[in-house]
Amino acid sequence: MGKPSEAVHDGVHAAVTRAHREEWARVVATLTRRFGDLDVAEEAAAEAFAAAVEHWRAEGVPPNPGGWLTTTAQRKAIDRVRREAKRGDKQKEAQVFFHDDPPEPVGAIEDERLRLVFTCCHPALAMESRVALTLRMLGGLTVAEIARAFLVQETAMGQRITRAKGKIKAARIPYRVRSAEDLPARVTGVLSVLFLVFNEGYLATGADTDPVRQDLTAEAIRLTRLIRTLLPRDGETAGLLALMLLTEARRPARVSATGELVSLDEQDRGAWDRALIAEGHQLVRERLASGIAPGRYQILAAINAVHTSARDARDTDWSQVVALYDQLVRIDPSPIVALNRAIAVAELDGPEVALATIDRLGDRLDGYHAYHAARADLLRRTGRSTESRTAYDRAIELAGNSGETAYLTRRRDQLG
Amino acid sequence: MQYLVSVLCEGPVTATEEEEAAIDVFNDKLIADGHWVFAGGLGEPVNATVIDHRGGGEPIFTDGPYVESKEFLVGFWVIEAADLDVALKLAAEGSRACNRRVEVRPFL
Numbered sequence: 001m002g003k004p005s006e007a008v009h010d011g012v013h014a015a016v017t018r019a020h021r022e023e024w025a026r027v028v029a030t031l032t033r034r035f036g037d038l039d040v041a042e043e044a045a046a047e048a049f050a051a052a053v054e055h056w057r058a059e060g061v062p063p064n065p066g067g068w069l070t071t072t073a074q075r076k077a078i079d080r081v082r083r084e085a086k087r088g089d090k091q092k093e094a095q096v097f098f099h100d101d102p103p104e105p106v107g108a109i110e111d112e113r114l115r116l117v118f119t120c121c122h123p124a125l126a127m128e129s130r131v132a133l134t135l136r137m138l139g140g141l142t143v144a145e146i147a148r149a150f151l152v153q154e155t156a157m158g159q160r161i162t163r164a165k166g167k168i169k170a171a172r173i174p175y176r177v178r179s180a181e182d183l184p185a186r187v188t189g190v191l192s193v194l195f196l197v198f199n200e201g202y203l204a205t206g207a208d209t210d211p212v213r214q215d216l217t218a219e220a221i222r223l224t225r226l227i228r229t230l231l232p233r234d235g236e237t238a239g240l241l242a243l244m245l246l247t248e249a250r251r252p253a254r255v256s257a258t259g260e261l262v263s264l265d266e267q268d269r270g271a272w273d274r275a276l277i278a279e280g281h282q283l284v285r286e287r288l289a290s291g292i293a294p295g296r297y298q299i300l301a302a303i304n305a306v307h308t309s310a311r312d313a314r315d316t317d318w319s320q321v322v323a324l325y326d327q328l329v330r331i332d333p334s335p336i337v338a339l340n341r342a343i344a345v346a347e348l349d350g351p352e353v354a355l356a357t358i359d360r361l362g363d364r365l366d367g368y369h370a371y372h373a374a375r376a377d378l379l380r381r382t383g384r385s386t387e388s389r390t391a392y393d394r395a396i397e398l399a400g401n402s403g404e405t406a407y408l409t410r411r412r413d414q415l416g
Numbered sequence: 417m418q419y420l421v422s423v424l425c426e427g428p429v430t431a432t433e434e435e436e437a438a439i440d441v442f443n444d445k446l447i448a449d450g451h452w453v454f455a456g457g458l459g460e461p462v463n464a465t466v467i468d469h470r471g472g473g474e475p476i477f478t479d480g481p482y483v484e485s486k487e488f489l490v491g492f493w494v495i496e497a498a499d500l501d502v503a504l505k506l507a508a509e510g511s512r513a514c515n516r517r518v519e520v521r522p523f524l
Contacts, residue, residue, distance in 0.1 A: 124500055171522045172417050174499035182501070 010056065014063040016052050023066040023216045024049070024140030027073050029112035032119075032137075032175055038165045040077050042137060048073035113138060114226050118177045119168065121190045129164035130189065131196050135159055139197060139219055148206045183231060190227065191240050191297065194220045198244050202251075203401050207249040211255050211403025218249055235287055239298030242283035246304035249276035254403075260410065263404035265313035277308045299328045335364040343374050351381040369398035373408060385415045418453060418496055418523040419503040423516050425490035429460050435515050442513035446495065451506055481499040490516070494523075 024045065031041035048069045062068040120133035135141045147157035167173065177183060201216025224241045231237050253267035262268075284305040287298050294302070303324045310316040325341035339361055346354035355378045358371070365371035376391035392412035399405045433437065446452040446510050461481040469475035481488065493510060497503040511518045 122500075124439075124504065170524075171520075172503075174501050387417045 010058045012053065012061060014381075015056060015065060019052065019065040019069060020049055020140055023069055025113045025116065025138045025219070027069050028137050028140075029116040030070055031073055031077055032116060033112055034074065035077055035081070036175065038119075038137065038168060040080060040120060041073075044068075044073040044077035044080060045077040045140075051076075052181060099393070111226055114223065114230075115176050117174050117190060117193075117223055118186060119173060120219065121186070121193045122168070123186065123189055124171065124173060125164050125167065127189075127192070129160055130193050132157060132161050133164050133192050134197060135200070135216075138223070139216060141216075145206070145209075149208075184234065187231060187234060187237060191224075191236060194224050194227075195240060195297070198224075198247075203404070204249060205400035207386060207402055207404065207405075208398075211259060211261060211401050212251060214251070217251070219245070220244060221248060235290065235292055236295045236297050238283050238287055239295060239301045242280045242301035243286070243297050243304055245276045245283070246280035246301060246308050249280065249308060251275040258406070259403055260406040261401070263407070264307065269312060272308065280308070281305055294327075296328065296332055299324055299331075303328075316347070318344055322348055335361045336368070336370075339365060339368075339371055346378055346381075351378040354378055355382065367398065369395050369400070369404070372398065373404075376408070376411070380415065388412075391416050396403045417498065417503075418494055419500075419507075420521045420523065421493040421495060421503075421507045421510055422489050422519045422521070423491040423493075423510075423514055423523040424487045424519060425516050426487050429457070429464075429490050431514060435513070438513040438515075442510055445509075446493070446506070449493045451497060451502075453496050455491070455493040458489060461488040487517075 018138075022093060027048065028038075028041050031044055032038055035041060051072055052065070052069060056062070115139055117134060120137050121130045125133070132146050135146050136143065143158045143161060144154050146161075147154040153190035161394055177186060190384075198217055198220035200215040201218075201220060203215070204211060204213040221241070221244050224237065226245060226298045228234070228237045228241050249272050250264075250267060252273060253269065253271040256262050280301065284298075284301050287294060303321055306317050306320050306324070321344045322341065325337065325344055328337050329341060339358065342354045342357040342361075345357065355375070358375055358378065361371065372391045376388050376395055379388035379391055380387075389412055390410055392415075394407045396405055396412065443452070443455065446455075464481040466478040466480070466482045467475055468478070491514070495503060495506055497506060500520070500522070503522075507518050507520045
């Protein structure tokens, strides 16, 4: 194969990848509104992206890839509905002619993708189904990718998504939120889903996956921003946005040239995104000034504000961080919060004190890689190399992120 | 679109006076807003009889409900609602009125 054609292939591949990141959710959302069926929307979108690879290679990338994809997906959807109608389903046949009617009133939310978020995050669906649907319909992840992200079998994940879509259709979960008063009640569930999506991007799972999936973090931030414009006075929405921005700000310094995660104390703080930090700090200040008791996301954002205010790791106000974790423990007494608090305590009172706390969490966190990674680090700092090595081994075994595995392996191999 | 709102119960089947009154208010509202299709209360499960006449022959009658459980169906509403959000809102009001858990299921 000659070079020019390879270059064309590369160019088309890049264009399709970019279009997938930028346009998937919009194509699915547009088709969902038009056909009133998530299955039709999703499959037609997938077919359109597959067709793009072929057509764009032959004819070049169109000037408006999103428009091309939406039009193609709509054609595929109409074909599909017609095919099914021919099999005798009169209702489907009616839909073919119905879709040119003006769209149904859409309720309180203008952005189509956001309406799709509220459908995928409907409280009548199980939490795990909401996350899976959001990642599939909004994030455009394949079922295999989502299965890997949540460590379940692909067939099980496929069934979970199919069941959820089936319920949306059969129980008639609407593709809209009816009124602005309904929004605050729904938003808590949406925020937890978006936080899970962000985390999956920030610490992506899978040995063959990039350690950071910016497509997911960017998608989570974008959708959280949209929700904030709808609910400007909702403290937790502002808190979650601040938390995401302050975490995302550190991304440029978080992965080394060799694909290894760089821990907070070793990061080049000059590479942090100052604009995102300023925006995040502004949101945190705004919440503090409100005088309203903060929720979980606001406290986590405040912790991140302390980290991003320090010129270097030693300059960090650890007593402030521990005080914030104390506040968090009161509203969320989970072992994971206790673990993170102990890591901060190590900086304030030394690794021995932190180890005593951490060892008490072992029963409940034995399957959690971050528990063993934190323990390995503390053991290393107290000079207990053999135990540290064992803890690193266990952390490496459990870690699902390629950058983290590389980091942990190096730290283990540095032990004397 | 129609939904079955099943009323689940653990204790005595008869509603208290306050519950009866609240149910009446809720029913009137369902009727006024065009959601009413049908509703009814059911007798105790011990008064149920299960019949099996699959495959013909002599039908088999069994005393008692088809499934033994602490909770049982004590009544139901069939409501007309545009979508699940409307149905859930009504079901929540119904649960409050009759002071019992309810289950919402769409008709096919």
